[in-house]
Amino acid sequence: DGFTAERLFNQGYSYTYDDVIFLPHYIDFPADSVQLGTKLSRNIHLSIPCVASPMDTVTESSMAVAMASLGGIGIVHSNSSPSDQAAHIRFTKSRRIPFVSDPIFKSPSDSIGSVDEFAASPCVLVTESGRANSKLLGYVSKSDWVHLSDKESRISNYMVNSPVSVPASYDFERVAGYLAAEKRDFVATVNDGEVVDVVTAADVERIRGLPRLGVPSVGADGEFMVGAAIGTREQDKERLEHVVKAGANVVVLDSSQGNSSYQIDMIKYVKRTYPELDVIGGNVVTAYQAHNLIQAGVDGLRVGMGSGSICTTQEVCAVGRGQATAVYKVSSIAEQSGVPVIADGGISNSGHIVKALVLGASTVMMGSFLAGSNEAPGAYEYQDGRRIKKYRGMGSLEAMTKGSDARYLGDTAKLKIAQGVVGAVADKGSVFKFIPYSMQAVKQGLQDLGASSLQSAHDLLRSRVLRLEVRTGAAQVEGGVHGLVSYEKKSF
Numbered sequence: 392d393g394f395t396a397e398r399l400f401n402q403g404y405s406y407t408y409d410d411v412i413f414l415p416h417y418i419d420f421p422a423d424s425v426q427l428g429t430k431l432s433r434n435i436h437l438s439i440p441c442v443a444s445p446m447d448t449v450t451e452s453s454m455a456v457a458m459a460s461l462g463g464i465g466i467v468h469s470n471s472s473p474s475d476q477a478a479h480i481r482f483t484k485s486r487r488i489p490f491v492s493d494p495i496f497k498s499p500s501d502s503i504g505s506v507d508e509f510a511a512s513p514c515v516l517v518t519e520s521g522r523a524n525s526k527l528l529g530y531v532s533k534s535d536w537v538h539l540s541d542k543e544s545r546i547s548n549y550m551v552n553s554p555v556s557v558p559a560s561y562d563f564e565r566v567a568g569y570l571a572a573e574k575r576d577f578v579a580t581v582n583d584g585e586v587v588d589v590v591t592a593a594d595v596e597r598i599r600g601l602p603r604l605g606v607p608s609v610g611a612d613g614e615f616m617v618g619a620a621i622g623t624r625e626q627d628k629e630r631l632e633h634v635v636k637a638g639a640n641v642v643v644l645d646s647s648q649g650n651s652s653y654q655i656d657m658i659k660y661v662k663r664t665y666p667e668l669d670v671i672g673g674n675v676v677t678a679y680q681a682h683n684l685i686q687a688g689v690d691g692l693r694v695g696m697g698s699g700s701i702c703t704t705q706e707v708c709a710v711g712r713g714q715a716t717a718v719y720k721v722s723s724i725a726e727q728s729g730v731p732v733i734a735d736g737g738i739s740n741s742g743h744i745v746k747a748l749v750l751g752a753s754t755v756m757m758g759s760f761l762a763g764s765n766e767a768p769g770a771y772e773y774q775d776g777r778r779i780k781k782y783r784g785m786g787s788l789e790a791m792t793k794g795s796d797a798r799y800l801g802d803t804a805k806l807k808i809a810q811g812v813v814g815a816v817a818d819k820g821s822v823f824k825f826i827p828y829s830m831q832a833v834k835q836g837l838q839d840l841g842a843s844s845l846q847s848a849h850d851l852l853r854s855r856v857l858r859l860e861v862r863t864g865a866a867q868v869e870g871g872v873h874g875l876v877s878y879e880k881k882s883f
């Protein structure tokens with residue numbers, strides 16, 4: 392019944408996720424026992440198959456911290472100076488708790504009136520410089536600054552001089568235990584004598600109320616794992632040095648067409664210079680492209696060309712491939728060399744994640760799926776009464792003006808042509824909520840297919856046990872919600 396993947400994907404059609412559907416198989420285990428543990432690259436293990444894309448409206452330190460604490464990983468974008476990118480990496484690695492609180496820092500000589508009366512934080516941390524990463528001197532509680540009438544008065548007059556702190560290396564349970572034992576509302580976290588953040592009792596309560604987290608992604612150094620995007624130009628060698636010094640666990644060579652002499656040279660350079668560092672190449676969509684990068688020594692392959700929600704590459708350049716076909720074709724060859732595949736772009740629901748993983752990917756990389764979350768960079772705005780966040784393609788003119796043109800243009804290109812758009816996505820709340828629910832949905836999808844792990848899904852597909860079909864236009868309509876006058880779209 393149905394087609395094997397081999398037969399379906401060898402007919403000369405470019406299929407995307409929505410075109411295909413799996414036929415159910417046989418269930419003999421509960422969904423909760425499905426294992427989502429996987430590999431990002433040869434040497435990087437993750438407990439969930441989720442990767443935040445290196446885009447400047449998706450992954451900076453806040454997203455990287457969140458993804459690592461959930462058991463996935465974030466790749467910090469390179470559309471900034473090497474030192475800014477390195478700062479995001481260092482910041483991510485200085486954390487062991489799932490969130491970034493963004494506390495208020497002041498110096499003793501600042502006035503009480505300089506503190507925003509409506510700030511949500513329960514305290515102001517007083518440091519030598521009035522900024523983070525400086526010696527902690529004390530704190531002022533919110534009740535003090537809100538009720539004071541003398542706004543000109545100095546912070547030092549009201550500061551509690553006995554600053555309480557815990558090492559930033561404490562994980563969530565340890566900090567929560569400390570706050571409970573000491574009956575405190577907040578505590579500063581300190582790294583090498585310098586204050587990094589504050590954790591409040593309200594933060595602890597919020598995290599406890601969320602769905603259970605997976606095993607956090609922690610490297611051999613005991614710190615959160617984080618990746619860095621770099622390009623393939625000569626100056627990217629300097630960027631590479633910055634991000635490696637900052638502690639990046641893996642680098643991603645960021646290019647829309649990865650099968651190039653520039654990328655092959657860069658892969659060899661990275662492996663020669665930092666033999667211990669995993670390097671992910673791409674993007675590729677064919678077995679031929681993948682073969683070349685595998686030969687050059689990549690530890691992971693990023694798959695997708697023009698399938699992203701903000702991409703116009705296929706329209707502008709007439710090059711690319713349907714994402715389901717691309718993931719299947721590249722995975723087929725990468726698997727033979729033990730190189731994990733990242734299915735990059737085109738993920739807009741948990742069903743797409745299941746399809747990508749079963750067709751051979753080890754992880755999915757997401758842009759728009761994560762862009763409207765609290766953890767994505769940028770502030771929320773309102774558009775027609777809806778809360779939205781900006782999301783833009785790295786090949787949009789706006790992003791390229793900031794420097795991301797290396798991904799889309801050669802060194803010599805004088806005229807900039809956009810391969811992406813600038814847009815906005817709806818507020819999605821916190822990744823701590825929707826990622827665990829999405830992962831539960833993925834487990835149920837794998838259970839329907841009789842796959843108790845990602846490896847077992849790959850094996851069932853290759854051994855022709857799993858069967859698929861192409862959905863006609865009408866079947867796709869039938870597979871979505873239809874025939875209702877209205878409905879509320881709520882998944883959890």
Ligand code: XMP
Nearest residue numbers: 444699700702704737758759784785786811
């Ligand atoms: P999603 O669908 O998750 O896609 O939003 C994210 C992926 O899209 C790629 N990307 C682009 N591709 N023009 C393109 O052709 C662009 O401007 C652009 N920006 C990002 C990238 O692979 C990302 O992970």
